[in-house]
Amino acid sequence: MPSPAFSTDCSSSSTARFLPFTRSSVNRSATAVFLRSPIHHVAAPPPAVSTSLKIRTFVVRSSATSSSHAASVAANDTSSSAKVIDGKLVAKQIREEIAVEVAKMKEATGVVPGLAVILVGDRKDSATYVRNKKKACDSVGIKSFEAKLPEDSTEEEVLKFISEFNNDSSVHGILVQLPLPPHMDEQKILNAVTIEKDVDGFHPLNIGRLAMRGREPLFVPCTPKGCIELLHRYGVQIKGKRAVVIGRSNIVGMPAALLLQREDATVSIVHSRTKNPEEITKQADIIISAVGQPNMVRGSWIKPGAVVIDVGINPVEDASSPRGYKLVGDVCYEEACKVASAVTPVPGGVGPMTIAMLLSNTLSSAKRVEIEWLGK
Amino acid sequence: MPSPAFSTDCSSSSTARFLPFTRSSVNRSATAVFLRSPIHHVAAPPPAVSTSLKIRTFVVRSSATSSSHAASVAANDTSSSAKVIDGKLVAKQIREEIAVEVAKMKEATGVVPGLAVILVGDRKDSATYVRNKKKACDSVGIKSFEAKLPEDSTEEEVLKFISEFNNDSSVHGILVQLPLPPHMDEQKILNAVTIEKDVDGFHPLNIGRLAMRGREPLFVPCTPKGCIELLHRYGVQIKGKRAVVIGRSNIVGMPAALLLQREDATVSIVHSRTKNPEEITKQADIIISAVGQPNMVRGSWIKPGAVVIDVGINPVEDASSPRGYKLVGDVCYEEACKVASAVTPVPGGVGPMTIAMLLSNTLSSAKRVEIEWLGK
Numbered sequence: 001m002p003s004p005a006f007s008t009d010c011s012s013s014s015t016a017r018f019l020p021f022t023r024s025s026v027n028r029s030a031t032a033v034f035l036r037s038p039i040h041h042v043a044a045p046p047p048a049v050s051t052s053l054k055i056r057t058f059v060v061r062s063s064a065t066s067s068s069h070a071a072s073v074a075a076n077d078t079s080s081s082a083k084v085i086d087g088k089l090v091a092k093q094i095r096e097e098i099a100v101e102v103a104k105m106k107e108a109t110g111v112v113p114g115l116a117v118i119l120v121g122d123r124k125d126s127a128t129y130v131r132n133k134k135k136a137c138d139s140v141g142i143k144s145f146e147a148k149l150p151e152d153s154t155e156e157e158v159l160k161f162i163s164e165f166n167n168d169s170s171v172h173g174i175l176v177q178l179p180l181p182p183h184m185d186e187q188k189i190l191n192a193v194t195i196e197k198d199v200d201g202f203h204p205l206n207i208g209r210l211a212m213r214g215r216e217p218l219f220v221p222c223t224p225k226g227c228i229e230l231l232h233r234y235g236v237q238i239k240g241k242r243a244v245v246i247g248r249s250n251i252v253g254m255p256a257a258l259l260l261q262r263e264d265a266t267v268s269i270v271h272s273r274t275k276n277p278e279e280i281t282k283q284a285d286i287i288i289s290a291v292g293q294p295n296m297v298r299g300s301w302i303k304p305g306a307v308v309i310d311v312g313i314n315p316v317e318d319a320s321s322p323r324g325y326k327l328v329g330d331v332c333y334e335e336a337c338k339v340a341s342a343v344t345p346v347p348g349g350v351g352p353m354t355i356a357m358l359l360s361n362t363l364s365s366a367k368r369v370e371i372e373w374l375g376k
Numbered sequence: 377m378p379s380p381a382f383s384t385d386c387s388s389s390s391t392a393r394f395l396p397f398t399r400s401s402v403n404r405s406a407t408a409v410f411l412r413s414p415i416h417h418v419a420a421p422p423p424a425v426s427t428s429l430k431i432r433t434f435v436v437r438s439s440a441t442s443s444s445h446a447a448s449v450a451a452n453d454t455s456s457s458a459k460v461i462d463g464k465l466v467a468k469q470i471r472e473e474i475a476v477e478v479a480k481m482k483e484a485t486g487v488v489p490g491l492a493v494i495l496v497g498d499r500k501d502s503a504t505y506v507r508n509k510k511k512a513c514d515s516v517g518i519k520s521f522e523a524k525l526p527e528d529s530t531e532e533e534v535l536k537f538i539s540e541f542n543n544d545s546s547v548h549g550i551l552v553q554l555p556l557p558p559h560m561d562e563q564k565i566l567n568a569v570t571i572e573k574d575v576d577g578f579h580p581l582n583i584g585r586l587a588m589r590g591r592e593p594l595f596v597p598c599t600p601k602g603c604i605e606l607l608h609r610y611g612v613q614i615k616g617k618r619a620v621v622i623g624r625s626n627i628v629g630m631p632a633a634l635l636l637q638r639e640d641a642t643v644s645i646v647h648s649r650t651k652n653p654e655e656i657t658k659q660a661d662i663i664i665s666a667v668g669q670p671n672m673v674r675g676s677w678i679k680p681g682a683v684v685i686d687v688g689i690n691p692v693e694d695a696s697s698p699r700g701y702k703l704v705g706d707v708c709y710e711e712a713c714k715v716a717s718a719v720t721p722v723p724g725g726v727g728p729m730t731i732a733m734l735l736s737n738t739l740s741s742a743k744r745v746e747i748e749w750l751g752k
Contacts, residue, residue: 204591208584211634212626215580240649242656248637250588258587261624261645266656268644269637273616280618280642 010295010332083234083342085309087226090233091352095140098359102141105366113366115173115199115358116145116165120153120184126177133175136355142362145171155184159192166194172365173199173358196368199361201225202251210258218368219361224256226353227288227309228263234342236286236307239264244284246270246277246297246330252290252311260286277301289330299335308336308343311350386671386708459610459718461685463602466609467728471516474735478517481742489742491549491575491734492521492541496529496560502553509551512731518738521547531560535568542570548741549575551734572744575737577601578627586634594744595737600632602729603664603685604639610718612662612683615640620660622646622653622673622706628666628687636662653677665706675711684712684719687726 106112115137119130130146137144145168147161158180165171174197180186195203201210201219209215231238243265247253253269260267265286270277272291281287281301289297290311302308312330329346336343344350482488491513495506506522513520521544523537534556541547550573556562571579577586577595585591607614619641623629629645636643641662646653648667657663657677665673666687678684688706705722712719720726 204584204588205581206584207587208580208582211583211587211630212580213624213630214626240651248589250590254587254589264647264649266644266646266650268642270642271640273640274642275616 010298010335082308082337082340085230085234085307085342085344085349087230087344087349088352090230091226091356093233094229094353094356095136095359098142098356098363099140101363101367105363105370106141109370111170111366111370112141112143113173113362114143114145114168114171115175115362116147116168116171117175117177118147118149118158118161118165119177120149120158121151121181123179126179130177133355133358136359137362140359142359143170151181153181155189158184158189162189162192166192166197169369171197172369173197173362175200175358197365199358199365201255201361207250207255207258210255210262213262219365220259220357221251221255222354222357222361223252223290223311223350224259224288225357225360226350227256227311228259229357230309230344230350230353231286231307234307236342238286241265241285242283243267243286243288244270244281245288245290246281247290247292247311249290253288256288256290256311260288287331291330293330294328295330295332297331297336299332299339302336302339304339305341306339308340309350310336310344310346313346313351386674386711458684458713458716461606461610461683461718461720461725463606463720463725464728466606467602467732469609470605470729470732471512471735474518474732474739475516477739481739481746482517485746487546487742487746488517488519489549489738490519490521490544490547491551491738492523492544492547493551493553494523494525494534494537494541495553496525496534497527497557499555502555506553509731509734512735513738516735518735519546527557529557531565534560534565538565538568542568542573545745547573548745549573549734549738551576573741575734575741577631577737583626583631583634586631586638589638595741596635596733597627597631598730598733598737599628599666599687599726600635600664601733601736602726603632603687604635605733606685606720606726606729607662607683610683612718614662617641617661618659619643619662619664620646620657621664621666622657623666623668623687625666629664632664632666632687636664663707667706669706670704671706671708673707673712675708675715678712678715680715681717682715684716685726686712686720686722689722689727 102112115133117130117133119126134144134146145165147165149157149161158176162174162176165174174193176189176193178186180189190202193203195205195218198206199219199222201207201217201221206217206219209217210220228238238260243257243260245253245257245260245267248257248269248271253271257267257269268280268284270280274280278298278301281297282303284303284306286307286309287297287302288309288311292312292314294312294314294316297308297310308331310329310331310333312328314328314330315325316328317324318326327347329344329349331343333343333345478488491509493506493509495502510520510522521541523541525533525537534552538550538552541550550569552565552569554562556565566578569579571581571594574582575595575598577583577593577597582593582595585593586596604614614636619633619636621629621633621636621643624633624645624647629647633643633645644656644660646656650656654674654677657673658679660679660682662683662685663673663678664685664687668688668690670688670690670692673684673686684707686705686707686709688704690704690706691701692704693700694702703723705720705725707719707722709719709721
């Protein structure tokens with residue numbers, strides 16, 4: 001998949017260009033992918049959705065359920081036949097469900113779930129991500145903890161905070177905001193987080209359990225979990241279907257493939273060494289793309305009626321935008337809309353799901369502790 | 377993949393029938409797969425092969441290197457165009473290489489690698505497997521340890537032995553012979569083996585590291601490791617190739633797929649819920665089949681020129697055999713020979729590689745300990 005072959009924009013009249021920092025948008029921490037896009041915070045809020053809807057039966061069938069918000073997300077798509085998979089709407093619904101669960105837990109046990117975030121240094125983007133995580137926690141009643149250390153801290157100082165959070169029973173999930181300063185050994189620091197609080201789900205033991213039949217991971221990585229949750233909530237059958245995952249990163253592509261396989265899809269993984277990605281992708285009933293290449297997946301790659309989940313959030317130059325850039329996915333959205341049966345927009349698709357899944361993992365962790373405590 | 381659709385024998389004149397214990401041949405411990413076939417111990421020894429051959433450059437090109445043994449393995453195949461991938465020959469070569477390494481290690485450090493096997497109960501097949509592991513160790517100079525416990529032992533007694541082997545610095549690998557008596561919690565007992573001595577490579581932490589880019593497992597499961605080793609030694613290019621793994625067991629199919637992906641193949645996993653296994657398999661340049669279905673993969677499933685690695689060892693009734701049965705693979709060997717460019721026979725293909733890889737893992741473990749010791 002040589003990158004020069006792919007158009008950076010699938011509207012031929014566009015002057016958009018691939019910005020140099022695009023590739024990192026998928027390779028960074030999953031949560032960062034979500035928080036990269038400030039557009040989530042300026043868009044109009046989605047309409048209220050009843051939280052009594054059952055998780056597996058919430059099927060968007062028409063504009064009645066795809067909502068006015070979904071319609072606004074797909075505003076540029078004038079010839080769409082695909083359903084819009086509205087991640088922003090679903091994420092809001094999930095946050096509401098989590099808020100209800102958190103309130104119930106508090107009432108029954110006096111305990112609220114707690115999420116700790118460790119931030120080292122003064123990166124502005126990292127500070128924004130951490131602030132947004134805190135906001136998201138606040139919105140559902142999860143208690144947030146923050147350790148903010150200066151750029152020139154030692155590894156030992158960071159490890160001391162991790163150790164304290166590991167031992168603090170009011171903390172159920174721990175996130176170390178990446179990237180860490182270059183003088184720190186990232187793997188050593190991440191490995192210090194106890195697996196019982198690894199809400200990012202990146203610990204190799206969690207990944208191993210995810211890969212193995214008959215084993216259960218304590219946590220599933222947030223972005224791929226969000227992709228599968230979107231398929232579930234839109235009633236997309238996975239069992240027995242052909243699925244292609246484009247990209248094999250540790251944080252999205254690989255765990256997404258493992259999750260699809262757990263649900264009995266027949267999975268193929270397309271990556272940078274694949275010689276005929278278009279041909280293979282075109283066989284898929286379900287496509288999950290997570291490569292960070294703007295508009296790489298064209299309409300011609302998509303089997304008519306396929307469901308397309310686009311994880312890429314790629315900033316490309318856009319002179320018409322006041323910010324000078326716009327965000328596009330790995331998939332050429334306009335073309336996909338004409339071929340696919342359902343597609344996630346960018347932004348407003350997978351992105352909002354990542355932080356919703358982080359909250360979900362934190363809640364699960366707290367529930368597990370309470371259940372274990374009750375069992376004693 | 378409904379099993380009734382598959383012939384139990386691809387020779388139409390045969391009266392062979394699928395024996396009821398076939399499915400377990402792939403689902404049991406990897407080492408058991410190798411040792412199931414007594415034929416390895418009665419066949420004529422392969423001709424001597426120089427151990428000075430470099431691992432990656434040993435390419436079997438013709439009868440000159442495929443050897444008289446390989447020719448005898450493929451004796452029934454009168455119209456073959458495929459190379460025979462001679463696992464018995466390669467396994468012998470690997471054992472010879474290991475013997476050289478063990479001798480060098482002993483000379484340099486005074487240490488020899490040690491493998492401990494724990495056997496609980498009186499199962500005759502298990503006793504045979506353990507005896508054969510001991511023989512294999514002896515043949516390369518690896519010290520073997522054995523703990524034999526009665527059928528009615530308690531879990532605590534087994535755990536005590538594991539703990540002793542965990543703490544014994546002369547033991548570098550620990551195997552618990554499966555199956556354990558039904559009153560024991562297999563997962564609990566297997567989890568007690570320290571990851572540094574998990575030469576079977578089944579620990580979820582090893583599997584997780586195998587799945588993750590940039591991480592290295594301490595041990596790779598023996599049977600899939602043997603499959604990849606055969607591809608390497610026969611000069612089969614993996615990078616950029618389409619590979620299909622049939623079967624997704626924790627001990628063969630899943631780790632085989634992860635290994636192929638680590639080597640930059642484009643991997644698809646076909647399993648019991650796959651609707652069109654033939655169509656997908658036919659796209660593969662490399663096929664690894666590990667399902668335990670005799671002769672399931674027919675010639676029509678194979679792309680001309682593909683390389684076929686057959687992990688299945690399935691006993692089928694055979695009135696013409698003095699034993700009353702014969703062993704066949706998942707792949708219809710006669711048909712595969714006419715289509716594939718190279719194919720492993722059953723027996724004599726993947727089977728002998730499994731125990732060679734077990735010895736290799738034990739040697740690696742001992743080397744790692746010595747290197748760590750030297751580093752202190």
